Amino acid sequence: MSESTAVRTAAADAGWLPGVGTISYGGDYNPEQWPEEVWVEDVALMREAGVNLVSVGIFSWARLEPQEGVFDFAWLDRLFDLLHDAGIRVDLGTPTAAPPAWFYATYPDSRVVTRDGVVLGHGSRGMVSPSSPDYRRACERITRALGERYGAHPALALWHVHNEYGAPVSDSYDDHSVRAFRTWLQARYGTLDGLNTAWGTAFWGQTYGEWDHIGAPATSASVVNPAQRLDFARFTSDALLACFTAERDILHELSPGIPVTTNFMATSCPSMDLWRWAREVDVVSNDHYLTAAEVRNHVTLALDADLTRSLAGGKPWILMEHSTSGVNWQPRNVAKRRGEMARNALSHLGRGADGILFFQWRASRSGAEKFHSSMLPHAGTSSRVWKEVVELGGMLSNLAEVKGSRVHADVAILWDWESFWAQDLEWRPSVDHSHRERIVAFYDQLWRDNVTADLVHPEADLSGYRMVLAPASYLLTDAGAANLTAFTAAGGTLVVSCFSGLVDENDAVRAGGLVAALHDVLGVRVDELLPLREGETLALSGGRFDGLEADVWSEDLVVTTADVAATYASGPAEGEAAITRNVHGDGVAWYTSTRLTGAALTAFLDGAYADARLVPERSLPEGVEVVRRRSTDGRSEYTVVLNHGTEDVLVPGAGRVIVGDEVDGTPRVPAGGVAVAVSEIG
Known part of the structure; x- marks a missing residue:
């Protein structure tokens, strides 16, 4: 075990947040926006609301290091002492998501360059190029200074590195990133022959003879090599992760026993492979904000929470940010109604969160987020929101015994960021076929049936589940396909939706044809993809599917060992198999070659439930x-x-x-x- 791993293990083994014996409750606190006399009022109101944990310093780099190498910690010292005296623990942020103006002026070549070649400037939020040596050096300096000063402070419960990596920008096409990408490619492929083979560069004459000829996949005359785009997405996730681990290792060195986290955005920031990231944090934390335009946004909230619990490996996690009411960046920032904040908070808690925090404590008077809701709104303590904040604090104080308990799931849904990156590239068979829509559709049916689900990587251990769903596994590695096949053979129920298993890790169709990786377990082959015109629907025939409809997609199936559960009664594959069920070893694999929604999706999962010996709970009212x-x-x-x-x-x-x-x-x-x-x- 390396020294860094040993330090990290010690921090993780310290248990939940040191000194925290109940459900954590609080939010982001930005006292630098207010005169110090307000701080005393804030702390008194925090106690009234039941707040026991606040995140501070996340956007404070300019205040903490007003000139390069010159630090001002006096104000933060006073704040730490004030919070500690009130019994409120601190989640201390490293402010590396908000470089000061002096950094941009001193190191202009560190600025993010977009895929279209636009250089982004100062004045917003977000980071500079993650591959910039000057940025990384500055991050390490401020992190070390904070660790040396506060690493042993009795109020400190958690370190919070950066803020929402990947938001609002993740990939950068600057010169530093191009050089780092080449180094990353050399480590991945070893030789140019290996790279050319993996990328299929014989197509369109793209073969490379020198490493220095490879650039980032910037905007070009037409569609850029999809394998190159996919690798750049992997590189970007790794570059951001390297920034995190560098800060984390400093904090482990200087503040042993205090866990280190960074706040994920599990389903809303798709630029990071969080399966890899989750292995590097001591405690998983996540930010979630309702999408106001979604009528059933409480369902996608639940999906986000289940994914976060799954990233945590079933261990308790922290809801680091959500909103008390409306947010400020959506086209229509709908306010939450009476009781909605508590429902949102307790849905996260019920799905494994042992910390419920908000952005932010006190509403800002200035800046881009002045219309974002807060625990203490502009209207003050007479407001409905404040009263609900106090009520929620009381609820959570009564739930201390829930802390540390776990959620069990018999069902897993496959979730793979690399597959999503690949499927989202240009020139796919139908713009109407979305991996996000498919996963949400399947998850929504499980939610209606009160069937709890984990989210898992295709290569993860599946032995603890009765049923595994693959609603959107466009990219499937050989190891992933073998894992699903073995799960089914051992007695599991596998459910696969259309456009899954199409390509390997290089976004290449396998030599055996479409869906070749799953031929044996599904008992079918796909001869041709048959996407539909916009608005077109298909009729199904057979058993429980008789008279039901599907849309968007169909396929020309060749049935080998499977039984046909439904056929197409209309459409380009009329009369051919649409839905199949195949016995493989001791288990069963279901496949739909079309997009199922509503009653058709319910019927499809009912068949799988029966095989998995699961009983959906439909006795309670809708909602x-x-x-x-x-x-x-x-x-x-x-x-x-x-x-x-x-x-x-x-x-x-x-x-x-x-x-x-x-x-x-x-x-x-x-x-x-x-x-x-x-x-x-x-």
């Missing part, structure tokens, strides 16, 4: 969300009920209510309300 956590000793189960509907609901069998109301021992959850109950098991 009632039920999630469960189990104590690590297996003796207690915590049931979180969120009523997104318009009618009150009783939830029998949930146990003793610890948050919310009950009627004759049964949780009663009013429309828009929440409840948490505990039952003894085993």
